[in-house]
Amino acid sequence: DTEVTQTPKHLVMGMTNKKSLKCEQHMGHRAMYWYKQKAKKPPELMFVYSYEKLSINESVPSRFSPECPNSSLLNLHLHALQPEDSALYLCASSQGYGVGYEQYFGPGTRLTVT
Amino acid sequence: QQQVKQSPQSLIVQKGGIPIINCAYENTAFDYFPWYQQFPGKGPALLIAIRPDVSEKKEGRFTISFNKSAKQFSLHIMDSQPGDSATYFCAAITNAGKSTFGDGTTLTVKP
Numbered sequence: 173d174t175e176v177t178q179t180p181k182h183l184v185m186g187m188t189n190k191k192s193l194k195c196e197q198h199m200g201h202r203a204m205y206w207y208k209q210k211a212k213k214p215p216e217l218m219f220v221y222s223y224e225k226l227s228i229n230e231s232v233p234s235r236f237s238p239e240c241p242n243s244s245l246l247n248l249h250l251h252a253l254q255p256e257d258s259a260l261y262l263c264a265s266s267q268g269y270g271v272g273y274e275q276y277f278g279p280g281t282r283l284t285v286t
Numbered sequence: 287q288q289q290v291k292q293s294p295q296s297l298i299v300q301k302g303g304i305p306i307i308n309c310a311y312e313n314t315a316f317d318y319f320p321w322y323q324q325f326p327g328k329g330p331a332l333l334i335a336i337r338p339d340v341s342e343k344k345e346g347r348f349t350i351s352f353n354k355s356a357k358q359f360s361l362h363i364m365d366s367q368p369g370d371s372a373t374y375f376c377a378a379i380t381n382a383g384k385s386t387f388g389d390g391t392t393l394t395v396k397p
Contacts, residue, residue: 213390215375220383270383271317271318271383272318272337274335275332275385279327279328279329280327
């Protein structure tokens with residue numbers, strides 16, 4: 173099983189809402205990532221978890237809050253988002269974190285903030 | 287500062303043609319260079335990757351050429367097919383594991 177699953181596929185939320193994105197993998201990978209991708213742009217790294225510990229936070233605003241409850245699950249909690257946060261949110265995982273570890277991406281959650 | 291410059295932004299070829307996508311980088315800390323393919327509505331998928339001690343790597347119809355002294359690398363797609371129509375991203379990864387992506391190239395292969 174080389175699949176990373178993400179739910180929901182689409183999410184529309186108001187600026188005062190609280191919602192969560194979910195990512196799951198069962199490949200035994202120990203590194204998991206959140207990326208943000210705007211239309212016709214490359215993915216931008218947001219967070220990296222390695223062995224369930226937050227390793228990288230790319231200066232992401234606190235309205236985005238990641239959580240790694242166990243080695244298979246990664247959540248992204250959203251609160252008080254802005255319309256400019258509308259984007260495709262991609263989760264990825266890899267066997268480890270570092271050079272040479274292939275990242276497997278999920279299909280993404282298309283987020284619209286109204 | 288754009289750390290990985292990718293060109294062209296878009297490319298149209300006929301079926302059977304050989305599209306070439308180029309990337310250039312400045313940071314000598316980059317140590318691994320993957321290419322990703324992304325179809326609309328999907329996440330990127332790794333196509334092929336190369337380390338800087340290798341000048342060329344081939345996997346199926348996909349070939350990476352790497353020029354370490356010029357800090358440039360390119361993707362060639364042999365015998366391109368309409369199913370290869372997608373957005374292609376080059377990336378460069380530091381030895382600490384930090385990824386930087388190019389801006390992407392939209393490839394259209396006409397039947």
